[in-house]
Amino acid sequence: MQVTSLFLMIVGLGLLAFFLSFQRSARYNGPTRLRSLPHHYASLTAVWTVFPALLLMIVWSIIEPSYLQQKIEASLTTEIADQSSDAIGLYLNRVHLAIASGTVDADPVVQSLVVAYEKAALQSRYLNTAMVLVLCLGGITLGLSKILFKVHARVGIERLLKAFLILCSGVAIVTTIGIVLSVLFESIRFFNAVSVFDFMFGTSWSPQTSIRSDQVGSSGSFGAVPLFLGTLLISLIAMVIAVPVGLMTAIYLSEYATGKFRTIAKPTLEVLAGIPTVVYGFFAALTIAPFIRNVGESIGLSVASESALAAGIVMGVMIIPFVSSLSDDVIRAVPQSMRDGSLALGATRSETIKKVIIPAALPGIVGSVLLAASRAIGETMIVVMAAGLAANLTVNPLEAVTTVTVQIVTLLTGDQEFDSPKTLAAFALGLMLFVTTLLLNVIALHVVRRYREQYE
Amino acid sequence: MNNTETVKAGLKKRYAREKRFQFYGKAAVMSGFVFLIFLLFDITTKAIPAFSITEILLEVPMDRSSLGLSTDTSVSIDDEAIAAIDYAGLVKKSLRSQFPEATKRKDKKLLYRLMSGSAEYELRQLIIDDPGLIDGEPLSIWFKADDDVDTFYKLKRNTSRIKAQQVEFIASLKTESRIRTALNWDFFTNGDSREPEQAGIKGALLGSFWTLLVTLMVSLPVGIAAAIYLEEFAPQNRLTDFIEININNLAAVPSIVFGLLGLAVFINFFGMPRSVPLVGGLVLSLITLPTIIISSRAAIKSVPPSLREAALGLGASHMQMVFHHVLPQAMPGVLTGAIIGMAQALGETAPLLMIGMVAFIVDVPDGVLDSATVLPVQIFLWADSPESAFTALTAATILVLLAFLTVMNALAILLRNYFERQR
Numbered sequence: 001m002q003v004t005s006l007f008l009m010i011v012g013l014g015l016l017a018f019f020l021s022f023q024r025s026a027r028y029n030g031p032t033r034l035r036s037l038p039h040h041y042a043s044l045t046a047v048w049t050v051f052p053a054l055l056l057m058i059v060w061s062i063i064e065p066s067y068l069q070q071k072i073e074a075s076l077t078t079e080i081a082d083q084s085s086d087a088i089g090l091y092l093n094r095v096h097l098a099i100a101s102g103t104v105d106a107d108p109v110v111q112s113l114v115v116a117y118e119k120a121a122l123q124s125r126y127l128n129t130a131m132v133l134v135l136c137l138g139g140i141t142l143g144l145s146k147i148l149f150k151v152h153a154r155v156g157i158e159r160l161l162k163a164f165l166i167l168c169s170g171v172a173i174v175t176t177i178g179i180v181l182s183v184l185f186e187s188i189r190f191f192n193a194v195s196v197f198d199f200m201f202g203t204s205w206s207p208q209t210s211i212r213s214d215q216v217g218s219s220g221s222f223g224a225v226p227l228f229l230g231t232l233l234i235s236l237i238a239m240v241i242a243v244p245v246g247l248m249t250a251i252y253l254s255e256y257a258t259g260k261f262r263t264i265a266k267p268t269l270e271v272l273a274g275i276p277t278v279v280y281g282f283f284a285a286l287t288i289a290p291f292i293r294n295v296g297e298s299i300g301l302s303v304a305s306e307s308a309l310a311a312g313i314v315m316g317v318m319i320i321p322f323v324s325s326l327s328d329d330v331i332r333a334v335p336q337s338m339r340d341g342s343l344a345l346g347a348t349r350s351e352t353i354k355k356v357i358i359p360a361a362l363p364g365i366v367g368s369v370l371l372a373a374s375r376a377i378g379e380t381m382i383v384v385m386a387a388g389l390a391a392n393l394t395v396n397p398l399e400a401v402t403t404v405t406v407q408i409v410t411l412l413t414g415d416q417e418f419d420s421p422k423t424l425a426a427f428a429l430g431l432m433l434f435v436t437t438l439l440l441n442v443i444a445l446h447v448v449r450r451y452r453e454q455y456e
Numbered sequence: 457m458n459n460t461e462t463v464k465a466g467l468k469k470r471y472a473r474e475k476r477f478q479f480y481g482k483a484a485v486m487s488g489f490v491f492l493i494f495l496l497f498d499i500t501t502k503a504i505p506a507f508s509i510t511e512i513l514l515e516v517p518m519d520r521s522s523l524g525l526s527t528d529t530s531v532s533i534d535d536e537a538i539a540a541i542d543y544a545g546l547v548k549k550s551l552r553s554q555f556p557e558a559t560k561r562k563d564k565k566l567l568y569r570l571m572s573g574s575a576e577y578e579l580r581q582l583i584i585d586d587p588g589l590i591d592g593e594p595l596s597i598w599f600k601a602d603d604d605v606d607t608f609y610k611l612k613r614n615t616s617r618i619k620a621q622q623v624e625f626i627a628s629l630k631t632e633s634r635i636r637t638a639l640n641w642d643f644f645t646n647g648d649s650r651e652p653e654q655a656g657i658k659g660a661l662l663g664s665f666w667t668l669l670v671t672l673m674v675s676l677p678v679g680i681a682a683a684i685y686l687e688e689f690a691p692q693n694r695l696t697d698f699i700e701i702n703i704n705n706l707a708a709v710p711s712i713v714f715g716l717l718g719l720a721v722f723i724n725f726f727g728m729p730r731s732v733p734l735v736g737g738l739v740l741s742l743i744t745l746p747t748i749i750i751s752s753r754a755a756i757k758s759v760p761p762s763l764r765e766a767a768l769g770l771g772a773s774h775m776q777m778v779f780h781h782v783l784p785q786a787m788p789g790v791l792t793g794a795i796i797g798m799a800q801a802l803g804e805t806a807p808l809l810m811i812g813m814v815a816f817i818v819d820v821p822d823g824v825l826d827s828a829t830v831l832p833v834q835i836f837l838w839a840d841s842p843e844s845a846f847t848a849l850t851a852a853t854i855l856v857l858l859a860f861l862t863v864m865n866a867l868a869i870l871l872r873n874y875f876e877r878q879r
Contacts, residue, residue, distance in 0.1 A: 158773060161775060162685075162775070164681060165681045165684055166685055168681035168682040169686055171678055171682065172706060172745065172746070173698065175717070175742050175745070176702045176705070176706060178721055179709065179714070179716075179717045182721055183717075183720070186720060246484075247484075248480050248483075248484035249485050249488060252478070252484060256478055265485055265489075268488075268489065269489075269492075271492060272488060272491070272492055274799065274861065274865065275858070276802075276803025276861070277805065277806075278803070278805045278832040278833075278835050278839075279495075279854050279857070282835060282839045282851070286839070287498050317491050320488055324488075346463070348470055348471065348473070348474040349478075350473060350474045350477035350478065351470070351474075353477070354477075371708065374710075378709075380710070380805075380806035381805050381836065384806075384836075385836065405710070405712055408712060408716070408810075409712070409806065412716075412719065413812075413814055426716070430712070430716040433713060434713050437710055438705060441708040442705070445704065
């Protein structure tokens with residue numbers, strides 16, 4: 001609440017600064033004309049007013065809690081301070097609870113601590129407000145003084161703006177670094193507890209670690225091979241569906257279809273890529289999986305209710321547009337002269353496609369298949385809802401398998417302590433996922449680019 | 457045999473092959489269509505039951521003795537007395553008077569189970585809103601039935617959860633036309649609930665709204681700024697190349713990895729609260745940022761150079777040229793990209809699971825710092841529920857989500873068409 005009102009005050013002062021400075025520079029009557037427009041001066045003044053104050057406010061709100069904590073700890077009487085750190089922590093928790101809920105704790109010690117805390121908080125609030133005010137007023141004074149008219153305000157404003165633009169385009173880099181660091185950092189902590197070799201080549205995955213060390217199965221085993229195999233199996237089923245269908249779709253749309261059919265069919269098929277994956281997951285789990293199970297049982301096969309086949313088929317349909325869109329683009333990019341040449345030699349259209357166009361477009365098609373594969377590997381919701389949780393080491397598509405993404409979700413949803421190897425394992429799996437998809441993407445983009453250069 | 461004859465001999469086979477190939481192509485396109493139609497049809501048929509709900513008409517006595525109030529009419533009834541009324545007992549009493557034949561303990565228990573747990577709260581709210589009802593005529597009110605009764609009555613499908621005795625009760629209600637199906641408004645106006653007949657999507661809808669608001673506020677300005685810099689100011693150097701590679705790669709990173717980032721950085725490092733739209737929105741804005749940057753760049757690039765040169769020729773600075781002339785021209789394209797990015801964010805589920813937006817939350821969120829869930833996560837949660845009535849609710853929520861996505865994409869297409877006509 002206090003932060004909000006302070007923020008509003010800063011904004012208000014900023015607006016005031018803008019207004020005053022605008023008036024002043026609009027009425028400027030000096031020996032030479034001003035070098036910038038009034039709103040440039042006004043903006044600069046507003047920036048001077050708002051920015052330092054805002055910065056202070058942010059810094060203050062970051063350090064304030066630890067400052068208050070110190071204040072309370074300093075005011076602890078010696079008899080409590082001598083107790084163990086757990087007991088002190090308990091007291092502090094009660095203080096925070098009393099403040100947050102507004103109730104009065106029965107313990108006089110806690111009461112006195114609450115009073116001390118509130119006093120310190122009030123002091124800090126006054127100090128903060130005063131300093132923010134000083135900075136704001138300083139900014140206004142600076143902006144309204146004669147110094148301002150000596151600077152080239154437009155250049156100043158534009159420089160700030162450009163700095164902002166650069167900062168924003170840096171977000172992409174920061175995000176990548178953030179992903180790499182957060183995943184890597186937690187993974188290293190995980191690999192301190194579990195060896196890399198066990199993780200990469202172990203064939204048993206049961207991440208449940210027990211609370212007491214004397215329980216059965218307390219160590220938990222983190223062999224990720226069943227997960228890798230499961231991911232591979234489901235992705236493979238998906239690719240078996242998506243590659244032929246997607247490729248044939250792309251060929252038909254680019255080589256045979258009339259323009260009108262194409263303009264309707266292409267966006268309609270792309271709807272498949274726009275449907276949220278959670279919808280596919282629901283469909284796979286409640287419609288496709290029971291259907292496959294019934295069909296399997298009617299011909300005497302035992303099918304798990306969360307079979308890899310159901311998840312794989314639905315995932316395959318989902319990635320059809322990824323294959324077809326990109327393949328369509330590359331097939332259309334094949335020069336017309338190659339088609340004409342082949343047709344003129346007497347080849348039928350399908351022969352032209354099979355013998356000339358596909359070989360020419362092959363790198364691009366491979367690129368699109370790789371991109372689709374990386375989609376399939378990283379896909380989460382379909383497998384979370386339709387694939388199993390048990391890590392079976394099998395390649396039978398009728399059995400339940402689990403995937404890397406499913407395990408990340410199961411390990412991280414619900415309450416968990418952040419230091420157990422169980423949680424950290426999710427980050428190690430995340431690292432594997434990130435590296436795999438990144439590699440696939442880099443290769444795919446490289447292949448596609450090489451192909452483009454060939455015909456441009 | 458000369459060459460012409462060889463060719464002629466093979467022609468029939470080759471033409472057949474040609475026909476076959478073309479047929480495969482058609483079949484591939486059609487299989488995509490068929491799947492899409494089947495998916496939508498399947499979900500719609502599953503969703504239909506969720507939009508109606510079974511209600512039962514009860515006569516609730518309003519005299520003081522039934523309400524358990526003091527029968528002395530001179531005593532005025534204060535709020536405290538109203539709050540203390542045994543509303544659950546009142547509902548049970550009304551049920552018993554409807555079915556006097558149910559005298560055995562077991563029968564009574566089955567009788568009570570016809571009604572939804574919400575009946576007593578509804579009654580309570582009614583009397584709190586209008587205390588004048590007390591002492592008045594007995595009220596006839598349609599109360600919601602329990603979800604098992606609802607499934608039984610609506611779908612004529614008996615699960616083992618409805619006992620023979622209850623079937624008789626329902627049949628008797630039906631002959632007296634005291635049971636009906638009505639539109640399920642609560643689906644749109646309630647928050648989540650453990651009871652399917654009381655569960656609604658308002659909480660998830662508002663959760664999605666707040667989350668998308670944060671996403672839009674962060675990713676649109678940052679995305680536009682980055683696009684402007686890369687298109688208009690960035691020098692051709694290693695750093696610029698590196699930024700471009702990063703953007704392209706981020707677009708292809710699985711969304712769940714962004715969830716890990718959100719968990720490690722926003723929640724564990726910066727200590728932000730779990731389950732709130734603010735964190736969800738920040739994570740989603742990182743996911744949509746590449747989409748917005750790429751489409752904004754395309755829009756900025758398509759502004760004709762003559763416009764830039766005219767502005768510069770008239771003495772505008774580079775920054776003025778960009779912000780006064782190029783950006784307004786590119787804005788429809790930028791907004792199209794932003795809408796598509798928002799549609800992507802609206803359907804995103806996995807990263808939000810990572811940051812704890814899967815909690816069971818009954819309250820409707822009032823801001824970006826209230827615990828909330830979003831539409832796709834609500835779908836995920838309900839799809840997991842064992843009660844069969846939740847399946848219909850899940851499908852109905854999917855329809856709502858798809859409706860929103862359709863509207864957003866239609867808006868994007870309209871905007872693009874309008875934009876192209878303007879040129």
